[in-house]
Amino acid sequence: MYRLAVAVDTPQHAGLGDVLDYEAADAWAPGTLVRVPLGKRETLGVVWQADDDAPDASAADGSPVVLKAVIEALGSLPPLPPAWCALVSFTARYYQRALGEVALSVLPPELRKLDDAGLLKRLRKLDKALGLLPPPAPKRKRKSAAAEVAQAAEIATELAVEPHDTPTTAAEAPQRPPLTPEQDTVLASLTADFNAAQPACHLLHGVTGSGKTEVYLRAAEHALSIGRQALVLVPEINLTPQLEQRFAERFPGRKLVSLHSGLTAAQRLQNWLAAHLGHADLVLGTRLAIFCPLPRLGLIVVDEEHDPSYKQQDGARYSARDLAVYRGRLERAPVVLGSATPSLESWQHAQTGRYRLLTMAQRVGQGVLPAVRIIDMKTQPRPPRGQEPPALAPPLLAAVKERIERGEQSLLFLNRRGFAPVLHCTACDWKSGCPHCSAWRVFHKLDRTLRCHHCGFTERVPRACPDCGNQDIQPMGRGTERLEEQMAEALPGARVARIDADTTRLKGTLEQQLAAVHAGDVDVLIGTQMVTKGHDFRRVTLVAAVNPDSALFTADFRAPERLFATLMQAGGRAGRDAEAAARSEMWVQTSVPEHPLFAALRKHDFDAFAASQLTERDMAGLPPFSHLALLRCEAREAAVAEDFLKAARDLARSLLPAEQLTDVMFYAPVPPHVAKVAGFERRQMLVEGPTRPLLQRLLAVWTPALPALRSQHKGIVRWAIDVDPLSI
Structure with missing residues (x-):
């Protein structure tokens, strides 16, 4: 019998180690999926690399502990690669979560329910769908452990290297648009990096409409040409179908799969298996796809890298963008972070040389960016007493009517759904x-x-x-539903449509609405943030931000950065057609037109805005010039939550060496923007460290001590540490 270390999803704060020991008749390789007993239930686990220095388990009297036996190994599936295990291990360590929790949570939910026989049926179904020969049925009598491990490794290698798709013929090859000089320069830098011993992380700063997607396509094409796989991340599900269509049209003979929460459990498992077995050449997905095992990974693209959606907000609060950078370094694959408005952290890394900056400052076709017009709402005519001001200022409403008369489209952006x-x-x-x-x-x-x-x-x-x-x-107040009603009244005969989370709940409705916009069946499109990024609306020549001020004045120091990125992205939907670019405009209604943000927006000057924001953050000691962690907790009573955070602060200070006490700052416990949710009072405490290693050393000893502290404060429902928080 062999002793195996297995990562399982143990109950949170149970005090168990990262891995548990089991005995098995075979020495299954690390990364092998196994079914094991855990308490009174059976669960899925991952065989992990054993710690050779770990002492043998023994009972209190010194006698050996009788280990539970592995129920079954999912031997029909090749082990998860070492690089995947290393990525999961880093994620758990950096974001202060249990190893088994991270390892199991990033696997398809359907996979966690299967035994080896059920998995083998899914693999045969996948092979049939791909036109492959079914894999041989496993023999009832197992070979020796060494032979079994060797055969599994051999099968995994064959599956990872053998191409299982039909190559694209010359007749099938789609027409590729000509590259601009900037695109050509960027691609030359990217393709040269494929042969580097340690490829770089590239920050692609390209204005809206500069052709960043074409760069992604060409870079993926190069990765596929040398037998590698490409992973492309997008921030939200609604961007996946249109990007998937672009890639499918460009690579008709290649296997393309998507991974996001909009898929059924069966679809997600099938796509994950295709990627893990090496059948899929291209994987498109949202943040969870960063954990997709890819045996031939050769390129990672993170589109709209600044988007907050890449940060998980529950469970393991990881940043898929940051993990993409780590994974690229781990697997020696080039990483491309693309955005018209990069996050200030990425921008700072590019300025210091940590990332390689690639710039595309011109739109494809030499189209110009839309002219920005700022409307000072304080100077607009006031309505009679008791009446609400109109949704659009008179000059803006006239501009929308002018677009309708010319057969052009307008986009009205209001990031608040509902009627009021x-x-x-x-x-x-x-x-x-x-x-x-x-x-x-x-x-x-x-x-x-x-x-x-x-x-x-x-x-x-x-x-x-x-x-x-x-x-x-x-x-x-006003939401998108009310704005739609008011526009229908103010623009009789106009075709007004609304796209937000309420109108796109049913499957397929988003695609139908976007198709109507692209077909020219909509004159005025009203939408939330979900329509301001990534969409190529060729007929839109006017974009208006109806009420951006509500997002500007908040307690979060990242509010100006987020608003500037949103407005730049929204304005980028106008003038995508080069012929209409010269008459395209972006209108912004604001009561603070003198704010520096709007001055930079008027000039489309991201560099100046980023420089001013970084100067302010440097003076205030905020990221990227410091590093943060946020301890959150929930309780029935606010006083209980605050007492827990104060006790946690005292505990952390006691764990720090005396010479480092002044280096780490602990802020007072405060309520978040929404202090009470679902009956629970929420409080949070910010911890700031001058360097990432110092903060991580504190978290490594502080986090394991918090469960015992919770037991001393009755009434705490849950608590969690958020490393590198985005919402404060």
């Missing part, structure tokens, strides 16, 4: 607050409901004020 953020009573000042959260319930007129967008609590709109009985309940 709140309902209120004009008699007693009642407002539609959520009874379970410190937030308002949003009024949705279409189904006459009040919905909390934090906990999901929904009720029908009351006929009268619940407090005083007044029937005159009025909406306050």
Whole structure:
């Protein structure tokens, strides 16, 4: 019998180690999936590299511990590669999560339910779908452990190297657009890096419409030509179908799979297996795809690298963008981080030489960026007393009408869905607050409901004020649903459409709505942030930000960076057609036109905006010039949460050497923007360190000590550490 170290998803804060020991009749290689007993249940685990220095387990009296036996190994699947195990290990260590939790959470949920017989059926089904011969059925009598491991490694190598797709013939090869001089220069730098001993991480700073997607396609083409695989990450699911179509059209003879939460469990498992076995040449996906095992990985692309969606916000709070950089270094694959508005962290790395900066400052076809017009809302005519101001200032409304008359499209951006953020009573000042959260319930007129967008609590709109009985309940503020209604009234005969999370809930509706926009069946498109990035609307010549000020003045120091990126991305939807670029415009309605952000936006000057923001952050000691971790907790009572955080602060200080006490700053516990969600009070405490190694050393000894601290503070429901937090 052999002793195996197995990573399993143990209960959080159970005090168990990263791996558990089991005994098995065969010495299965690290990375092999096994089914093992855990308590009274059976679960999936991953054989892990054993720590040779770890002592043998023994009972309290010194007698050897009787190990539980592995139930079954999923031997029909090649082991997960060492690079995958190294990536998972780094993720767990850096983001302060259990190894088994990370390893199992990034595997397809369907895979965790299968035994070896069930997995073999899925593999045969996959081979049939790909036109491959089914794999030979496993023999009932196993070979020796050494022979079994050798055969598994041999099969994995064959599957990783053998191409299983039909090569593209000259007749099938799609027409490729000619490259601009900037694209040609960028690609020359990228392709040369494929042969480097240690490929670089490239920050591709290209303005909207400069042809970054074509660069991705050509770089992937080069990776495929040398027998490698390409991994392309996008921030959101709604960008995956259109990018998938672009890649499918360019590589008709290649196997392309996607990985995102919009797939069914069976689809996700099939695509994951195709990638792991080396059948898939191209993998497109959202942040979870960074953990997809790829035996021939040769290129990683992170599109819109600045997007906050790459940061997981529950469980293991990892950044897929940062892990992409680490994985590229680990597997010696070039990494391309693309954006028109890079994150300030990536931009700083490019300025210091840590990343290689590649620039594309011109749009394809020599089209110009849209002219930016700032409307000072303080100078606009005021409506009669008791009436709400119009959604669009008169000059902007006239500009939209002009576009309609010319047969062109307009995009109105308002990052707030629903009809109105709140309902209120004009008699007693009642407002539609959520009874379970410190937030308002949003009024949705279409189904006459009040919905909390934090906990999901929904009720029908009351006929009268619940407090005083007044029937005159009025909406306050404006959401996309209300803006759509107002535009239909202000623009009679215009074809107005809305795209947000409410109108795209059903499968296929987003694709249908986008197709209508591309076909010219929409005159005015109203949408949230989901329509401001990545979309190539050729007929849009006017983009308007209806109310951006609400995103500017918050307690988060990243608010200006996020707003500038959003507005630049939104403005980039206008003038994508070179012929219409000269008459394309972006309008911004604001009450603070003197803000430096709008001055930089008017000139499309990201460099100046980034320089000013980095100067401010350097003076304030904020990232990227310092490193942060955020300890969050939830409790039934606010005082309990605050006491826990204060005790955690005292514990952390006691763990620091005396000479480092002044280097690490612990901020006072404070409530977040929404302090109460689903009945639980939330509090958070920020920890700031001057260097990443110093902060990591503290977290490594602090995190394991927190479970015992929690037991001393009854009423704490949950707590978590967020390393490199984006939302503060």
